[in-house]
Amino acid sequence: MGEQQNLQGAGKCPVMHGANTASSQSVTGWWPETLNLDILHQHDRKTNPMDEGFDYREEVRKLDVEALKKDLHALMTDSQEWWPADWGHYGGFMIRMAWHAAGTYRIADGRGGGGSGNQRFAPIASWPDNASLDKARRLLWPVKKKYGNKLSWADLIILAGNVAYESMGLKTFGFSFGREDIWHPEKDIYWGAEKEWLAPSDERFEDVGKPDTMENPLAAVQMGLIYVNPEGVNGKPDPMKTAAQVRETFARMAMNDEETAALTAGGHTVGKCHGNGDPGALGAEPEGSDIVGQGLGWDNPNMQGRASNAITSGLEGAWTTHPTKFDMGYFDMLLDHEWELTKSPAGANQWQPVDIKEEDKPVDASDPSQRRMPMMTDADMGMKMDPIYREYMEAFRKDPEYFQDCFARAWFKLIHRDLGPKSRYIGPEVPEEDLIWQDPVPQGETHYVEEVVKEKIAEAGLSISDMVSTAWDSARTFRGSDLRGGANGARIRLAPQKDWAGNEPERLARVLKVYEQLSADTGASVADIIVLGGSVGIEKAAKAAGYEVHVPFLKGRGDATDEMTDAESFEPMEPTxxxxxxxxxxxxxxxxxxxxxxxxxxxxxxxxxxxxxxxxxxxxxxxxxxxxxxxxxxxxxxxxxxxxxxxxxxxxxxxxxxxxxxxxxxxxxxxxxxxxxxxxxxxxxxxxxxxxxxxxxxxxxxxxxxxDFVKAWAKVMNADRFDAEKLQA
The missing domain is CATH 1.10.420.10 (Peroxidase, domain 2)
Structure with missing residues (x-):
């Protein structure tokens, strides 16, 4: 009793310190080599605050899109004193937020992207490259509050960037709703092994001079960045080396050279970089900030209500003369001037024109009576010096319609790449055109009799192993990360999948020859027959074990063609x-x-x-x-x-x-x-x-x-059938 009194008298906390936050005493802390299954259960129903049965994709169909966009347009020029807008316009800010959400996508494993609202959580919310985007989301809170359950954060973040471009003069390609929010970080995403922000690139390259040696599945060159270091490789300016890294990182995010050039130009046509001050004066990132910050980080004691005093990347200045207008000014600025290396007020490496007319300088972000020197990053200079990118820059400047169409399409791809097939798109602005990167699949036949086709499969002389393995290999390509792959389309018949070592090409060709004849005889698609073949094999094996089962099946898969298939984009999906x-x-x-x-x-x-x-x-x-x-x-x-x-x-x-x-x-x-x-x-x-x-x-x-096996099997077979939600439950 005396000891207990002594503890209380010493002000001892009545709960075990760190019991609910420290990870060092967890199972994986004690035994770091143990297999951690958490990634399979990270989005457990217990983490979701919405009522059971809540269906966002149904709720968003009730959204008043016209009213929402009107509110977002108004927001763009409603500058707030607590976080003033550059030139009184939040357009560039909102574009950066949407871009940095979508830009985490990588094609190697389909993870990242803006499809889940993951930017709200650590570590992404606190990446150095996302400095001050916490304020952009907070500016959007009144809009989210107003439209509530009919509008996810994931959709709002991306839509805000799309509307921002519209408000600055771009005719966008379209927009789809349907991104569902998650409620805690996506712990399955490997962002790199580094233990510090912006650690040297060497840590994720076999040879930093050879960009293609970057560790897979990573796409950004340093921890905490979206793409490349804007100051140069490892912060050392060298436009040609930076251009090589840009090419690799954008390729790993599913963009070719034309799209990369268009995105760079279109992204830097509006907005500015912020580095007008001492970066050491900034407070901690959101995840490391004090509780009084209420989720905001990077507190700037020198902001003083002036947008021009902000510090994010450390670089300072706008790229164009009119940074709130989507125009052709980027090309004129980049191509018509010679550039020299200089330092920003924050000490960052950047480029400035050797000679420029006063009227060609952008005005100060806070004081329109003052003009400021424009700047270019090392990546921008790569667009000027790399011969391939330079060719696109010249072509874009020569043909503004070509540039605007190319950028609008590339931007649309960037913000929709992880949304899945077009059949999932929702809203009045969904474009009619089918795009090859959407992995289009025609609607399959549904008028055949399932049991008749199954009988013919059973009589075809294939083994249970043949039928089950082929169905599995076709369906296992599905990725919940970006909703690509799966059995629909039967792309296992096409390059590159038909030649993948994991698909046993010789065995596969033998089985497909049988299935293609059955498809011609019955009218069922090869895709449906592949899946039905798996059902036949499993039902036969279950019967042999003494159990009568029926594997759930949904008709209507179509057969894609080579013309519908971007073979190059499927190559990273090959199973190793x-x-x-x-x-x-x-x-x-x-x-x-x-x-x-x-x-x-x-x-x-x-x-x-x-x-x-x-x-x-x-x-x-x-x-x-x-x-x-x-x-x-x-x-x-x-x-x-x-x-x-x-x-x-x-x-x-x-x-x-x-x-x-x-x-x-x-x-x-x-x-x-x-x-x-x-x-x-x-x-x-x-x-x-x-x-x-x-x-x-x-x-x-x-x-x-x-x-249980049959239920799990049906889930895999129907994972890409977005009209079969009950089967996927």
């Missing part, structure tokens, strides 16, 4: 590993089970669904190349729970016999019974995965295993 088929193209630094998690997360699977699919596919003999690793059964081709029964049976021991190769041995005889990989054995060694495996190994859960 597929744990579900127990295959790796080669050995990697990353563990096989980690690659499995990445694939499962992109496909939208939970840990339990991943588990049941692995167990089912092993006994159906779907391993790549027909290997027997993990096929823990004497009843191949039957949909049994044998994988889990034998994995958890202590009658067996496990022995490593090579890199990612193990033997399962009988404890009594020491005879080899089966072989396995890490992907197989992790379901017995990892405590959480083992708990799922034990559920399916129970004597009373054999039927549950079959039903």
């Amino acid at each position: 590993a597929d744990g579900f088929r127990n295959w790796q193209k080669e050995n990697y630094v990353v563990k096989p089970e980690e690659l499995l998690l990445d694939r499962a997360q992109l496909m939208g699977l939970t840990a339990a669904q991943m588990t049941v699919l692995i167990g089912g596919m092993r006994v159906l003999s779907t391993n790549h190349g027909g290997t027997k690793h993990g096929v823990f059964t004497d009843r191949e081709g039957q949909l049994t729970n044998d994988f889990f029964v034998n994995l958890t049976d202590m009658a067996y021991s496990w022995k490593s016999v090579g890199e990612n190769l193990y033997e399962v041995r009988d404890r009594k005889t020491d005879q080899k019974k089966w072989t396995a990989t890490r992907v197989d054995l992790v379901f017995g060694s990892h405590s959480i995965l083992r708990s799922y495996a034990e559920v399916y190994a129970q004597d009373d859960n054999q039927e549950k295993f079959v039903k």
Whole structure:
């Protein structure tokens, strides 16, 4: 009692310090090598404050778009004293916010982008490249508050940039609503291994002089940046080297040279950079700020109500004479002047014209009676000096209509790249034109009789492994990150997918030959037949195990053509590993089970669904190349729970016999019974995965295993059918 009184007297806190915030004492803190399954459950229903059953995509259809856009147009010139607008116009600010939300997209894994409102959360909200964008979102709060549930933050952030361009004179290509908000950070996104902001580029390049050696799937050159360092490679000006990095980073964000040049010019036609002061005077970023900041960071004690005193990038000045107008001024400024290297007031490297007329200088962002020197970043100078980019700059200046159309299309692509196929677009401004990067798929036939087609598939002489593996390979390309891929379109028939090593091209060609004939005979698309083939195989295997099941199926998939397919953009989607088929193209630094998690997360699977699919596919003999690793059964081709029964049976021991190769041995005889990989054995060694495996190994859960497998299978097959939401639940 005396000790307790002493503790209280010493002012001891009655709760354990750091218990709800510190990560060092978490499971992964104690055992950093353990497999972390959090990425499979990060957007659990418990994190969502909206009522169960709330459907944003239905709510947004009720939105008064005309009134919303009228309010946004008014906002652009309603300068607030607490954060004054440059030249009384927030257009450039809102464009930067939308651009930096959408610009995190990368084609390698489809992650990033503006489709989820992720910019509201750490780490992105506190990246150095996003300095002061917290104020842009706060300026939008009255609009979000007014339209409430009918308008997501994700849609509002992107729409604000689109409206900003309209208010400055650009005829935009269109806009779609339908981006659904998340409610906490996307922890599955790997932004780099660096432990400090703006760490030297060398850390993510094998050779910083060779941009294509940047670590995959990264797209930005430094931690905390959207694209490249505006001062030059590692902050050292060299326009040609910077241009090479620009080319690589934009390519990794799905943009070609023409689009990159148009985006650079169109992005820098309006707005300005901010570096008029001492960056050391700024407060901490939002995530590191004091509670009185209420979510705002980068406090500037020298702002004094003047827009021209802001500090964000550290560079200072506008690119054009009229920074609130979308005009051709960028080309005149860039191409008609010689430029010299100088320093901004904040000490950043930037370029200024050697000689310029007073009337060609932009006016001060706060005081229209004063004119200021324009500037260019090292990336802008790359547009002037790189011969390919220079050619586009000259062509754009010569033909303003060509430039404006090219930019409008590239901007539309930038802000819609991760929204998925056009069938998901919502709103009165959705353009009619189909664009190849939208992965168009024609509507498939629905008038055939499903059971008749299934009978013909069953009579075609294909094995269960052939049917199930082909359906899986077609559907596994789906990425929930950018809603690309999947079985719809049957692009597994086309380049480059038909030649991917993971698809076993020879086996695939043999199966597709059968399916194409069946398609001609029945009128069903090859895409539907591929998926129905998987259903036939699973139903046959379940029946052999003693269970009558029907795999849910939705008609109407279409068959894409080569002309509908941007083959180059599909190349980064090639699987280098597929744990579900127990295959790796080669050995990697990353563990096989980690690659499995990445694939499962992109496909939208939970840990339990991943588990049941692995167990089912092993006994159906779907391993790549027909290997027997993990096929823990004497009843191949039957949909049994044998994988889990034998994995958890202590009658067996496990022995490593090579890199990612193990033997399962009988404890009594020491005879080899089966072989396995890490992907197989992790379901017995990892405590959480083992708990799922034990559920399916129970004597009373054999039927549950079959039903759960069918449900998870249907989810994968229909993941890209956005009219099949009930199947995806």
